[in-house]
Amino acid sequence: MQSDFLIIGGGVVGMAVAYGLVRAGQRVTVLDESDDAFRASRGNAGLTWVQGKGIGMPHYAELSLDASLSWPAFAAELEARTEIDIEHECRGGVDLCFDAPEAKARQRDYAELQSSSRHLAQHFRWEYLDRQALQTCLPGLGKSIHGGTWSPHDGHCNPLHLLRALHAACRSLGMEYHAGTPVLSLSPCLNGFRAATPDTEFHAERVIVAAGLGARTLAPMLGLTGTVRPVRGQMLVTERMPRVEQLPTPQLRQTATGGYLIGDTHEEVGFDKGVSLEVMSFLADRAVRIYPFLRQARLIRAWGALRIMTPDGAPLYEASSRYPGAYNLNCHSGISLAAFHANELARAIIDDRLEERWSAFSGARFDVPAHR
Amino acid sequence: MGELCQAEIAIIGAGPAGMAAAIRLAQAGIRPVVFDMGNAPGGQIYRQLNAPVIGETLSGTDYYRGRRLLRDFSRADIDYRPRSQVWWGQCESDGVSLGVVDSAGASRWHVHRLLLATGSMERSWPFPGWQLPGLMQAGAAQILFKEGGLVPEASPVLAGSGPLLYLLAWQYCRAGCAPQRILDTTPASRYRLPLRYLRGAWKGRHYLMKGSRMMLALKRAGVPIHHGVEALEATGRNRVERVHYYWRGHWHDQDTSLVLTHFGVVPEPQLGRAIGIPYDWHEGQQGFLPVRNASLQARDRVWIAGDGGGIGGALNAEREGRLAALSMLTVSANDVADRERERRRLEHRRATDLAVRPLLEAMFRLPSHWLSEQPDTTLVCRCESVSLGELRRAIEQGAVGPNQLKAFTRCGMGPCQGRECGESVTRLLSTVQARPPQEVGYYQVRPPVQALSLGELAAMATDA
Amino acid sequence: MFQRIAESSVIDGVDIQLDGEIYHIPVTLSVAAAVLFIKGDEEYRRHVDGHARAPFCLMGCCHECLITIDGEPNRRGCLVSVAEGMSIERQLEGSQDDG
Numbered sequence A: 001m002q003s004d005f006l007i008i009g010g011g012v013v014g015m016a017v018a019y020g021l022v023r024a025g026q027r028v029t030v031l032d033e034s035d036d037a038f039r040a041s042r043g044n045a046g047l048t049w050v051q052g053k054g055i056g057m058p059h060y061a062e063l064s065l066d067a068s069l070s071w072p073a074f075a076a077e078l079e080a081r082t083e084i085d086i087e088h089e090c091r092g093g094v095d096l097c098f099d100a101p102e103a104k105a106r107q108r109d110y111a112e113l114q115s116s117s118r119h120l121a122q123h124f125r126w127e128y129l130d131r132q133a134l135q136t137c138l139p140g141l142g143k144s145i146h147g148g149t150w151s152p153h154d155g156h157c158n159p160l161h162l163l164r165a166l167h168a169a170c171r172s173l174g175m176e177y178h179a180g181t182p183v184l185s186l187s188p189c190l191n192g193f194r195a196a197t198p199d200t201e202f203h204a205e206r207v208i209v210a211a212g213l214g215a216r217t218l219a220p221m222l223g224l225t226g227t228v229r230p231v232r233g234q235m236l237v238t239e240r241m242p243r244v245e246q247l248p249t250p251q252l253r254q255t256a257t258g259g260y261l262i263g264d265t266h267e268e269v270g271f272d273k274g275v276s277l278e279v280m281s282f283l284a285d286r287a288v289r290i291y292p293f294l295r296q297a298r299l300i301r302a303w304g305a306l307r308i309m310t311p312d313g314a315p316l317y318e319a320s321s322r323y324p325g326a327y328n329l330n331c332h333s334g335i336s337l338a339a340f341h342a343n344e345l346a347r348a349i350i351d352d353r354l355e356e357r358w359s360a361f362s363g364a365r366f367d368v369p370a371h372r
Numbered sequence B: 001m002g003e004l005c006q007a008e009i010a011i012i013g014a015g016p017a018g019m020a021a022a023i024r025l026a027q028a029g030i031r032p033v034v035f036d037m038g039n040a041p042g043g044q045i046y047r048q049l050n051a052p053v054i055g056e057t058l059s060g061t062d063y064y065r066g067r068r069l070l071r072d073f074s075r076a077d078i079d080y081r082p083r084s085q086v087w088w089g090q091c092e093s094d095g096v097s098l099g100v101v102d103s104a105g106a107s108r109w110h111v112h113r114l115l116l117a118t119g120s121m122e123r124s125w126p127f128p129g130w131q132l133p134g135l136m137q138a139g140a141a142q143i144l145f146k147e148g149g150l151v152p153e154a155s156p157v158l159a160g161s162g163p164l165l166y167l168l169a170w171q172y173c174r175a176g177c178a179p180q181r182i183l184d185t186t187p188a189s190r191y192r193l194p195l196r197y198l199r200g201a202w203k204g205r206h207y208l209m210k211g212s213r214m215m216l217a218l219k220r221a222g223v224p225i226h227h228g229v230e231a232l233e234a235t236g237r238n239r240v241e242r243v244h245y246y247w248r249g250h251w252h253d254q255d256t257s258l259v260l261t262h263f264g265v266v267p268e269p270q271l272g273r274a275i276g277i278p279y280d281w282h283e284g285q286q287g288f289l290p291v292r293n294a295s296l297q298a299r300d301r302v303w304i305a306g307d308g309g310g311i312g313g314a315l316n317a318e319r320e321g322r323l324a325a326l327s328m329l330t331v332s333a334n335d336v337a338d339r340e341r342e343r344r345r346l347e348h349r350r351a352t353d354l355a356v357r358p359l360l361e362a363m364f365r366l367p368s369h370w371l372s373e374q375p376d377t378t379l380v381c382r383c384e385s386v387s388l389g390e391l392r393r394a395i396e397q398g399a400v401g402p403n404q405l406k407a408f409t410r411c412g413m414g415p416c417q418g419r420e421c422g423e424s425v426t427r428l429l430s431t432v433q434a435r436p437p438q439e440v441g442y443y444q445v446r447p448p449v450q451a452l453s454l455g456e457l458a459a460m461a462t463d464a
Numbered sequence C: 001m002f003q004r005i006a007e008s009s010v011i012d013g014v015d016i017q018l019d020g021e022i023y024h025i026p027v028t029l030s031v032a033a034a035v036l037f038i039k040g041d042e043e044y045r046r047h048v049d050g051h052a053r054a055p056f057c058l059m060g061c062c063h064e065c066l067i068t069i070d071g072e073p074n075r076r077g078c079l080v081s082v083a084e085g086m087s088i089e090r091q092l093e094g095s096q097d098d099g
Ligand SMILES: Cc1cc2nc3c(=O)[nH]c(=O)nc-3n(C[C@H](O)[C@H](O)[C@H](O)COP(=O)(O)OP(=O)(O)OC[C@H]3O[C@@H](n4cnc5c(N)ncnc54)[C@H](O)[C@@H]3O)c2cc1C
Pocket: A008, A009, A010, A011, A012, A013, A014, A015, A031, A032, A033, A034, A037, A038, A039, A040, A041, A042, A043, A044, A045, A046, A047, A048, A049, A181, A182, A183, A184, A210, A211, A212, A213, A214, A215, A218, A231, A232, A233, A234, A235, A263, A304, A305, A306, A307, A308, A329, A330, A331, A332, A333, A334, A335, A336, A337
């Protein structure tokens, strides 16, 4: 069977777009690597976050805000389809500030962002709260925390359940999924594109590279941008603790099952998804300063995962000008943007209006003519 | 970064392998540091032998054989650290870093060479009701026996397969609390295998004779032994009240308040995997074993000895400990010839002893489709209470391997770190996907390998 | 459900507190073994799924023996020896998150 679309990559980006496509009646085949591949979608913090996104690039901030607003309906739809609880919650979130200069810089950034976009000025709500004021939304907060910015748009979910629900929903809608099928090369062919894997070839009218870091090699084969790089984040999770109704923060949050998920490090270490004692102890130290009651909490697991980072940190949505029908999707906030990927982005791809509709996120912005 | 402690050689585990290695290193003038989570040296087999609670007539002679080793260990110049759990390890170019927690808190060690002698654990073998109170592993019952002279008040049912099951039954008989019955999942015909493996049988005649003596003693004591039990189920409201077993084409019931199970032992996998040692599936042992070379070295600066490297029993563990010590010593050897002779002697004895293993493995081979034949309600992950049915559903939904399955279901995400469900998950995927276990693989193991608190970890931070 | 056999050698005892009551216990026992000895396995611990659980391996692998020792929750009772004056509390509260 010839598919309408080949999607390379079964992470949360590829699967969210796949969902949008199969829901619209497209025939989709997803090719994915094996169980132990680099897969940011399995190692992330699960925040559906708006704050801090798009500093210096208001379009990205607007996108994040709109994605956050469409998350609840998206979660409800997926849950209804799959009976998988994604544990999405959007009661607001707090980005902590550890000292006065940080607090000042943060407020200035947000103000600037809003002054550069009418949309944000109207709809992006936030407020700076000092430590005292934070106590109500972050009970147990430690004395050494200076304050933080609160926004009602921030939330969190269970990113693993999200990935599972997307897989389950796509399957039930007829997606064809091949794991352990690494794509070695992509090339145009008579009626579309060809993906070569170790054992066989797949064909489709159009192809979407949603391969995370795999785009480094795959995207350039179709004249697309492959300049993403890995940025490691390490994460800790504690044993289950009694539920406290604290708002999530990028530094740590309590999950629906009770464990505290701790993270938010950015390390340029290449393709190493290991953990280091230095960073683990740093994270633990910061966590017990944020919530001193965590001192006794036992660490259950630590892991590292690789973010997929574009040169400017904003998403990359591009259509190949050389090979019409080939697309490349990459971002380092694939959870926050999942609803957008499944809805507007998938629509724009079906209509082949990606560059027109979302030109701000085109790969053209990284073009350095000298290299062409 | 807290206090950094240093040592030339560290040994993790003070069972027969770790003790033997430490003694041999001390003889050569090296003072190794030995970390062990136990309160006293001995490991699993020689537990509590430093101050024995049960006499030789009850324990059997193998237990008291360890006294020589314990004596040598206590006399040698060794930096022995009981109640120390190694929770993290990382190989570096100039050695290995270790994270250790003890009653004083967490510390960081840097050692030039490392011996893992972390032993084995009992294999998890799920069936309906195996999570109920009143169902324990046979090894646990043995620990109660060795540590406190504790035996069940009411006569228990023993179920499963393998020598340890019969050893426990025999010990209980001696202690005057004979088991109600033994539900042996090994078909009776397997006990005739030695007739076909004559060579192996001859080399292993001591093991086999010990085994048949025990079985005879049990028969004399009137303990019914059912060979070839094909399925098990434990039921009860808040604890085990009854065990059901499928035998000779029918289900049978037995009222009981205690079921003790044993399905063999497998190498404790966590630390080896966490420091990046590759593990390969071993068909005979039906489990993953670390890859080692002939000198028991697993990678640059890391050796593995004893049951942690593959199940070979206590005497083999002791020999491997000495062999590993010799291999670690060759780097700085001057009396090479003597050591070479010692090494060859040990290797010869080890090979002779291990020759019986294929026979034992074949005799006690467990049915590899067991798990996939259990009902959907059977718990596979005890910590997160994930059932077989949930796993099956997630596999259908696109969980391609153990790690994706873990992500989709929380199977293996609890405090035991996946020790109790890891190989079950491999087995299940292997059956469902019709792929060999080696290809299916295993969970990615990450620290902490042993529990530690955020406070303890935080205390190691640079600016703490 | 477990008893000491007559033939076992005489061992020193220690006084421990289990859920507020004092018991005299052989010093060689682990906390998990002591609780099994005193109370049996029916009310050892309540799991997050709300069901009763009790020690399974007694050698540090399964984490079924989690118990509060000297005020510190979720310790593996099978790895800690009893000590004079030790205070042990069973975790019978049950699930912390289901609900
Ligand atoms: C530590 C950390 C924390 C994070 N926290 C958050 C957060 O809180 N909120 C948020 O929104 N985002 C967060 N992110 C980012 C988020 O995880 C990613 O944006 C998202 O997972 C990217 O999804 P993806 O599908 O593009 O990539 P991946 O999940 O990496 O998936 C790529 C897929 O492509 C496959 N693939 C690659 N090459 C090939 C090939 N040649 N052939 C076939 N298949 C191939 C891979 O096997 C993989 O399955 C975090 C990331 C990290 C690392």
